[in-house]
Amino acid sequence: MCESRGAAQMELGSSWNAGSVAAVLPAGGSGERLGAARPKQFCALQGRPLVSHTACALERISWISDIIVVVSLEHIETMKSIIQKYGHKRITVVEGGVTRHRSIFNGLKIFAENKLQKPEVVIIHDAVRPFVEEDILLKVVKAAKDHGAAGAIRPLVSTVIASSADGCLDHSLERARYRASEMPQAFLFDIIYQAYHQCNDYDLDYGTECLHLALKYCKTKAKLIEGSPDLWKVTYKRDLYAAESIIKDNLSQQVCIITDMKEDAVQVGFLLHETLKSHIQQVRRISVSLYKDDNYMQNIILGQCFNFICIRVNKSAFQETQQLVDILENANISTLYPVVLILVHLNVSENTSFSSEMEDLTRIKEFAREVKKKNILVYGLLIHYNKDDPQLQETVNSAATIISALIKDRNPELIGQLLVA
C-alpha cells in the first residue's frame, strides 16, 4: 500500500545494487514513559498503529529491500495482523529480546543466518519515529558506505548534567560540544553484525547506542549527520498528540472538488476553488464526468489527495456519490488514512418542507455511517444558492471556512451532519 518512490535511486549511482540496503526496526519497547495501556508503537494515529506509519515511511523507498520489524513475543500476532490489514510489503517480523540491543541483534541474525539476503548496508531506525524522510536515510546510507557507520544527530534541547551520589549537581556539560544521537543510523552490515557478535552481556543489557558498539568493537568511528527536527521519537503522550496533529496537517494539504455538469454547481465549484486556495495548499477541480475516467482519478489518488468535495444541485444524488466511494475504495486509498468526503448541496429553492429536509438528513447520516466502515468520513454542507445574490461570495467564504475546518479536524464523531454555510 505504501507506494514506492525511486527518485533517489539515481543518486545512489549505478554501482548500487538492488537488495543491498535493508532496515531493522526495533519495536519491542514497553512504552512505560507514555503511560498508555499499550506500547506506544501500537497506539493509533488517525486510526492506524504508529509502527505502521513508520513502516510506510521506509517501504515508500524503493531502494530498501527488506524491513525487519522486531517485536516482543506477545505482539507478534498483532504485528502480523497489522501487516495484513494495511497491506505492508517487504516486512519480516522477528521476535525481540529483553533489551533494545538484543532485539536489534535478533533482527540482524535473520540476514547472517541467510534467511534473507544479506545486505551491504543495514539501516537501524525506531518504530516510533514515523516522520523519517528519504533524504536523511540516503545520507546515512551513503556515509555508512564511506565510513562503515553513520547516524543522525540533533542539537541538545536541554543542558546535560551529571549528578553526584547524594543527588546533587556534580558538573554540567557545555551544551554546544554535545549532540543528541537520534535515528536513523546505518552500518556496513559486516561491521554492525561483528560488533553485536563480539559485545558482552553488559553491553547488550545496559547499552543504548549502536554507534558506540561499532566504535568499541570494530574501531569504526561513525559519521554524524545533522538531521531535521522531524526525526524526533514518540516518547510521551504529548508526542502522540503532536504526531496526530502533524499527520492531520499533512492530510489536509490537498483537496479535489468534483462538480456535476449543471451550471450552478460549476459556478459554485469555481468560486469555492478560488476561495479554498487561501486555506488549503493544493486545490483541484474536476467535473463529475472526469472522475469516471479511471486514469485521471488514479492520478489524483496517487498524488496523495485524501479530501474530496462533491457539489451537486440534486440533493438525492447518492448514486453518483456511491460511485465515487467505490472508486476510492477500489483504489484502496482509505486503507492508510481516513478520507474526507464533503457533500455540498446547493439549495436553489425555498419551498422545501422541514420533514423532507429531515428525511434527507437521515439519509446522509445513514450513508455516512455505512461509508465510515470503509474509513471514509462523509459530511453534508448546505449552500443556499442564488446566482444573483450579492452575498454569494460571503456564503462561499463561509463554506470554505467550514470545509477547511472539517478537513483539518477529520472528526469521525461529526460524520453525517448537515452543516450550513
Next chain:
Amino acid sequence: MCESRGAAQMELGSSWNAGSVAAVLPAGGSGERLGAARPKQFCALQGRPLVSHTACALERISWISDIIVVVSLEHIETMKSIIQKYGHKRITVVEGGVTRHRSIFNGLKIFAENKLQKPEVVIIHDAVRPFVEEDILLKVVKAAKDHGAAGAIRPLVSTVIASSADGCLDHSLERARYRASEMPQAFLFDIIYQAYHQCNDYDLDYGTECLHLALKYCKTKAKLIEGSPDLWKVTYKRDLYAAESIIKDNLSQQVCIITDMKEDAVQVGFLLHETLKSHIQQVRRISVSLYKDDNYMQNIILGQCFNFICIRVNKSAFQETQQLVDILENANISTLYPVVLILVHLNVSENTSFSSEMEDLTRIKEFAREVKKKNILVYGLLIHYNKDDPQLQETVNSAATIISALIKDRNPELIGQLLVA
C-alpha cells in the same frame, strides 16, 4: 484572573513569610527553532499567548510574590498589553539582554536594586514551559532553602554523544549516568545574584545553565529533583501542537448541564448526564433557576468549568441563554479560555416548516457570531424527542458523542451550526 491557590502555604511551614519567594521568567528568546513568524512565547494557544499560560501557572500560586517577565526591548509593549488583556497581577516586565543569562541577570537586578522587595528565594523558570505544577515549584524552593540551589531534572530521551573535529563520533555518554537539566530551578537570592555578579562575559554570552554558575562562583552544589514529563519546553512546532492538545484536554474535563424546568428537558438532562459520564470526567447538572443564584454559578466557574450545555424545549429562548452569557462574561471566565456553550433544542413536534427551521438556524448563527467576540463558542444541537420513543437512549448516545466531540475540538469555525443527534 489566574486565581490564587494557597494549598501549599501550610506545607511551607509557619516560618515562611509571604514575600519571600519571587520568580524570574526569561521570555526573550527568538524562537528560531520553531520556524514561526513570532517567538514561540508569543504564539497563541487557544487564542492566548504561551507566555500568558506560563505566567498563570505561577500566578495561581499564592506564595509567589513577584513575577518578573524578561522580554527583549521590541516585545515590551506586547508583554504589557498581554498583562492588561488577560488581567495578570504581580507581573513586572523587564528588558532583557542579548543572551538568556544576561536576561535573567537583568531580572534579578530589579530586586538587588530594591525596585521590588528582595526575596529570600528566587525561582527561575522558562516562559515556554506552561505546564509547571505547584508540587515541583514547592520542591525546588524547599531544596533551595536547604542547599542554596535546586533544579528539576529529567531522564535523557536520547543518548548524548561528543563528536570529533571531523564530524565523527568521539564518544558516547552512558545514558543512565546523566540527566537533562530542566526548569524550574530555585536559588537563595543572594547566592544566584552573587554568581551572576561574579561571572565573566564568556559565561554570560555562551553559558546556558544557572546551576553551573552557582556551583562555579558560589561553590553551591544544587540539589537535583526528578520532575514530571509535564516540564517539557515548547521548542518546535510539534510542541505547540502538543501544548494545544493538552490544553484542550484539560478544558474538556468538566461540563455543566443546565435544564429548564419543563419535564422533557429535565428527563433529557438526566439521560445526558448519565451518558456523558463515560465521555467526560466531571458532569454536573443544575436547573435553570439555580444558575440565577450567583453563588452557585460562581462555584462552578471557579471550579474551572469551561463547558455548558443548555437544554430547552422552547427553541427561541435566547433571552435565557443571553442571561447565561452575561453571567459567564461577568465572571470573566472566557478571558482566559474559550468557553463552549451548546444549545440543545428538544424538537417535540413534527410539524415545523423548513423555513422556520432555517430562520432559527440563522438566529443561532447570528447569536454565535455575536457571542464569539466574548470568546464563547456557541453550537446548536437538535434532539428529536418523544419520551416513549424506544430509540431515545440511542439518540441520547448520539447527542453525548457529538457534545463530547464539540467540547474536545473547541472549533471556532463550526460555531452557530445546528447539529442533529
